[in-house]
Amino acid sequence: MNEMDQARRDLVIANRILAREDVVDAYGHVSMRHPQDPGRYLLSWSRSPELVEGGDIVEFTLDGKKVSADNRPPYLERFIHGAIYEARPDVQAVIHSHAEDLLPYGITHAKLPPVIHSGSVIGNDVPIWDIAEKFGRATNLLVVNMEQGRDLAKTLAGNRLALMRGHGFAAAGRSLMDAVRIGVYAPKNARVHMAALRLGVPLPLHPGEIEARTDLFNPNTAEMWRAWEYWARRANVADLLGEPPKAAKGTSRN
Numbered sequence: 001m002n003e004m005d006q007a008r009r010d011l012v013i014a015n016r017i018l019a020r021e022d023v024v025d026a027y028g029h030v031s032m033r034h035p036q037d038p039g040r041y042l043l044s045w046s047r048s049p050e051l052v053e054g055g056d057i058v059e060f061t062l063d064g065k066k067v068s069a070d071n072r073p074p075y076l077e078r079f080i081h082g083a084i085y086e087a088r089p090d091v092q093a094v095i096h097s098h099a100e101d102l103l104p105y106g107i108t109h110a111k112l113p114p115v116i117h118s119g120s121v122i123g124n125d126v127p128i129w130d131i132a133e134k135f136g137r138a139t140n141l142l143v144v145n146m147e148q149g150r151d152l153a154k155t156l157a158g159n160r161l162a163l164m165r166g167h168g169f170a171a172a173g174r175s176l177m178d179a180v181r182i183g184v185y186a187p188k189n190a191r192v193h194m195a196a197l198r199l200g201v202p203l204p205l206h207p208g209e210i211e212a213r214t215d216l217f218n219p220n221t222a223e224m225w226r227a228w229e230y231w232a233r234r235a236n237v238a239d240l241l242g243e244p245p246k247a248a249k250g251t252s253r254n
């Protein structure tokens with residue numbers, strides 16, 4: 001199978017996982033940078049992630065234009081993706097979600113720290129973007145043009161996750177699997193943090209701990225594949241899985 005076909009399949013898997021794990025519902029989306037052209041990205045047309053199939057994946061330029069003629073309507077908020085790819089050459093995949101567990105933090109400007117080991121994926125700092133600050137108090141809250149996308153990307157800066165006030169979040173991954181990992185674990189981390197607040201003052205992970213976990217989850221490790229394969233099975237798309245990386249052939253270590 002060629003690289004583009006596998007990229008489309010992986011993106012279908014990512015869509016289905018995020019739907020199955022309740023990170024997205026009818027709304028929300030996930031994209032990946034084009035594997036052969038960093039000036040483009042792959043994203044479904046405006047379908048719910050649960051329903052996305054290979055033929056739904058469309059190529060866009062970073063400013064949100066379709067590369068080839070296609071009458072299917074795109075996501076209104078595709079500019080979130082292109083603006084982050086434009087600002088962050090290190091980012092290979094982007095998720096936009098309205099996951100409820102993170103919304104209270106964006107509304108109150110309460111800090112969302114990583115507090116559990118799997119929550120290390122959100123990074124040390126989770127900035128909050130408020131569309132009203134630059135675009136006034138009468139927007140529909142959606143990111144519907146590049147100017148708004150670029151402003152969000154500016155707030156995200158070099159971080160892995162940015163909250164969007166009263167709306168959701170944008171996550172930036174070093175790979176598609178990495179982005180999915182942020183999408184799945186950020187809400188879990190928020191739930192544990194909320195529960196801990198009832199008992200006392202939660203202790204965040206130390207920066208050194210976050211750093212120490214970064215390399216565990218690059219796409220070529222057995223640890224990453226283990227989760228990807230598990231989530232794909234839960235989402236009933238294991239048949240789309242590609243070849244596991246060499247490190248993952250054999251017994252997983254933890």
Ligand SMILES: [Zn+2]
Pocket residue numbers: 028077096097098142167168
């Ligand atoms: Zn949205």
